[in-house]
Amino acid sequence: MTIDIKMADETGFCFGVKRALKLLEHALEAHGQIETLGPLVHNQQVVENLEHLGARAVQEVSEIIGSVAVVPSHGVPPAVFERLVDRGVTVIDTTCPNVRKAQNAAKQLSAAGFCVVVFGDPTHPEVRGIIGWAGNNGMATLDVQTLVQHPALPPRLGLLSQTTRNSSQFVDFALSAVDLLLPRLAELRIINTLCDVTKKRQAAALALAHSVDTMIVVGGRNSANTRCLANVCSQAGAKTHHVETASEIEDSWFCSADTIGVTTGTSISDNVIKEVVLKLEEIKIQLNAN
Numbered sequence: 546m547t548i549d550i551k552m553a554d555e556t557g558f559c560f561g562v563k564r565a566l567k568l569l570e571h572a573l574e575a576h577g578q579i580e581t582l583g584p585l586v587h588n589q590q591v592v593e594n595l596e597h598l599g600a601r602a603v604q605e606v607s608e609i610i611g612s613v614a615v616v617p618s619h620g621v622p623p624a625v626f627e628r629l630v631d632r633g634v635t636v637i638d639t640t641c642p643n644v645r646k647a648q649n650a651a652k653q654l655s656a657a658g659f660c661v662v663v664f665g666d667p668t669h670p671e672v673r674g675i676i677g678w679a680g681n682n683g684m685a686t687l688d689v690q691t692l693v694q695h696p697a698l699p700p701r702l703g704l705l706s707q708t709t710r711n712s713s714q715f716v717d718f719a720l721s722a723v724d725l726l727l728p729r730l731a732e733l734r735i736i737n738t739l740c741d742v743t744k745k746r747q748a749a750a751l752a753l754a755h756s757v758d759t760m761i762v763v764g765g766r767n768s769a770n771t772r773c774l775a776n777v778c779s780q781a782g783a784k785t786h787h788v789e790t791a792s793e794i795e796d797s798w799f800c801s802a803d804t805i806g807v808t809t810g811t812s813i814s815d816n817v818i819k820e821v822v823l824k825l826e827e828i829k830i831q832l833n834a835n
């Protein structure tokens with residue numbers, strides 16, 4: 546019996562992250578030093594690398610000292626754009642087109658008189674941005690009970706999702722909302738704002754997790770799409786380890802007859818994937834020799 550390593554069908558940077566990195570690269574060529582509003586993507590290693598190239602991450606508009614500011618791929622509320630314009634800086638907007646779609650849906654729903662409900666983590670920057678595009682006429686939650694227990698639930702709700710959420714969990718949330726809230730509502734409109742890349746990646750990870758003993762999920766600890774992948778894999782019954790880099794992988798996680806699956810979040814470079822596979826190959830050689 547030998548240890549076996551299998552890669553998920555979909556890994557590495559998604560098109561939204563590739564696009565953001567390309568825009569940032571051009572901005573660095575043109576301007577030298579630039580500042581990003583928060584991390585460009587949710588991956589510490591990528592952010593550190595960008596810092597070496599001249600892209601400094603700041604948390605607030607007030608911390609910007611240069612003349613060029615980059616809006617990250619997960620977007621910002623319109624009020625932040627206004628503050629950037631007031632400050633007179635050149636704005637490079639790398640908001641992912643899928644996130645922009647969710648922002649536009651929130652804006653249109655709010656303009657049509659709906660209170661926007663985002664199925665997502667209320668503290669996540671993407672979700673805070675989407676609520677901002679709803680003119681702050683909205684709320685975010687992962688628990689339908691938040692709506693059930695709402696003392697003054699608005700009569701018209703527009704439901705959409707954080708782009709990187711799991712589609713079956715969004716469907717469950719929407720079905721529960723119909724089931725539990727419809728008698729109190731005049732209208733419930735549901736818009737599908739899930740990211741297709743994330744959906745395919747979760748499906749590929751789930752298929753792999755069903756056929757292996759252990760899943761290694763590579764991605765930033767604060768990356769929502771990576772945390773969702775890790776959830777999907779552990780719910781499928783695979784022993785699941787979420788790591789940011791190859792150096793975190795431990796020999797003790799594996800037995801000599803294990804099959805290991807590897808999947809990654811959408812902000813993981815091919816180099817990090819190569820390092821992870823190399824580390825697993827080393828462990829495989831050690832275990833097979835014992």
Ligand code: F3S
Pocket residue numbers: 559560561562618641642643644708709740741742743770811
């Ligand atoms: Fe965009 Fe989906 Fe990637 S929302 S940044 S394409 S994970």
